[in-house]
Amino acid sequence: MYSKLISDEHEKYEQIIDTISKRFTTYGYKRIKTSAFEQYDLYSKVKSSINQLEMIKVIDYTGEVLVLRPDVTIPVTQELAHTIGNLADELRYYYVQEVFRQPFEQNEKIGRTQAGIEYFCESSPEADAEVIALACHTMKDLGFANIKIEIGHAGFFNELIRNLPLKSRQISQLKTLIQAKNVVEIGPFVKNLDIDEAVKQAIEQIPFLYGNPADVTEKAKRIALTSEMQDTLDYLMDVYSILKMYGLEQYLVVDLGLINHMDYYSGVIFQGYVGRLGKPVLMGGRYDQLGNEFGATLPAIGFACEIDSLVKVATDSDFASSSLIDVQIVYEKEQLELAIQIANELRDQSMKVLSKSVDIGQPDSRLSAYTVYLKQEGHVLQEDDDRISFTNLEELLRLLDGLKGVS
Structure with a gap:
């Protein structure tokens, strides 16, 4: 019986990967693979990177510090910066491989399989909508009916706090409170900040900017204090209008309190939920400035699916016939x-x-x-x-x- 359970779980795992890979290829993506070991300096010197405490470090025979691959986007961007420099034509890649991070919760694994895409292209509502549509179509291919894609924009919050006299520690605390929609603590936190009253009120409203895209955008316009924030809202509505052309509006909500832990995201950000799982099974966004860290102009957008989470939430009946x-x-x-x-x-x-x-x-x-x-x-x-x-x-x-x- 135990061996059968292992076999069934592995069968489901392989079928999910096969389904995702097929969908990615229908959008014109080609499969790539990155090294399992990367130089620690690649991540320690890049300003917009993952938490270095999460990295699994090893030392090679020369004494150089390496890390087990904690991310795919950064090494792919670095490789393109070295090989092609600035982006001339759009490039579409997808991958299915392990990423390794030190878990902070019990029962979490160090190694997790991710399947994702990297679309190197100029920023546009059409390109961003297509990537979000691909994410949604992928979840539909896997048989999930209760799909929810939350869409936000890194520029809205970043513009709001851009000129505020806040220390990095305060910004980090504020991001954590907003991401958790902790309205009880946000009020007292901003009350003690030496910032304009209008900005305080705008920050306190961000956790409530969640739901129907048109309704949220109307509410957000009332607290948009700069023309750049207004432009961001207009951009999001353009993306939403295109996604309606795909027939996907029933799966979409806007969340302007969505703040991804990957600091390299600079534009549209999104995450997807399926089933009754309380955490996202996919996360992504636009990262137009990441290539600048390597001396190149490589605007791009991408996302990654957590295969292990999808295996957990997928029912056996979803894959019974194909197995x-x-x-x-x-x-x-x-x-x-x-x-x-x-x-x-x-x-x-x-x-x-x-x-x-x-x-x-x-x-x-x-x-x-x-x-x-x-x-x-x-x-x-x-x-x-x-x-x-x-x-x-x-x-x-x-x-x-x-x-x-x-x-």
């Missing part, structure tokens, strides 16, 4: 050669086939769409309760083609 064996072959010893011929032919047609002798035991019809019995007195193809006799390989293939055509 079935196509054909089981049960043969008497004298029919071994025919059993091998049939199995070879069906596998060449990309069908999943199990073959075993009657001496081992009877097949479980629940595991396969069809069962083939090869016996001395005659051969039978069974589908559910229907049994059809056949005499040779060619006749069996015609029967299978006919049955698959009907189904």
Whole structure:
């Protein structure tokens, strides 16, 4: 039983990755792979990076400090900066690989599989909407009905606090309170800040700027204190209008309190939820300035899915049909050669086939769409309760083609 549970979980894992990869390719993305080990300096010297306390560090034989890959976006951007410099034509890449971070919660794993895309392109509502649509379509492909994509914009909050006399520690505390929508503590926190009263009121309103995109935008315009903040809201509505053309409006909400922990995001940011899982299964956004850290202009937007979270929330029924064996072959010893011929032919047609002798035991019809019995007195193809006799390989293939055509 334990081995079956492991097998079922792995089967679901592989099917989710296969489904995601297929969807990514329909949008024109090509698969890439980055090194499992990166130089620590790559992350320690980049201003916009992940928490260095989360990095898994190792030392190589020369004494150089390396880190197990904690992120994919940064090394991909660095590689492009070194190979092509400034962006001339758009580039689309996707990846499926492990990232490694030190967990701060019990039962969290160090290594987690991510599947994501990196779309290097000029900033535009069309490009950003397409990436969000891809994220939504990916979740729909996986069979999730209760999908929610929260969309925000890093520029709205950043512009609000841009000229405030705040220390980095205060900004970090404020971000944490807003992200948690901790309205109880935000008020007292901003009350003690030496900032304009209008700014205080605007900050206190941010956690409430969540919900229907049109309604949220109207509320946000009342506290938009600069033309740049107004432009950000107009941009978000342009993105939303395009997503409505994709027919995805029922999955979308705007959250102007969405502040991603990846500080390199500079424009649209978003995260996706499915099922009853209380944390996002995908996160992404636009990072137009990251290439500047490596002396290049590489505007881009991307997102990553947490495969382990998707496996947890996906029900067995979502993948039961695709995990079935196509054909089981049960043969008497004298029919071994025919059993091998049939199995070879069906596998060449990309069908999943199990073959075993009657001496081992009877097949479980629940595991396969069809069962083939090869016996001395005659051969039978069974589908559910229907049994059809056949005499040779060619006749069996015609029967299978006919049955698959009907189904």
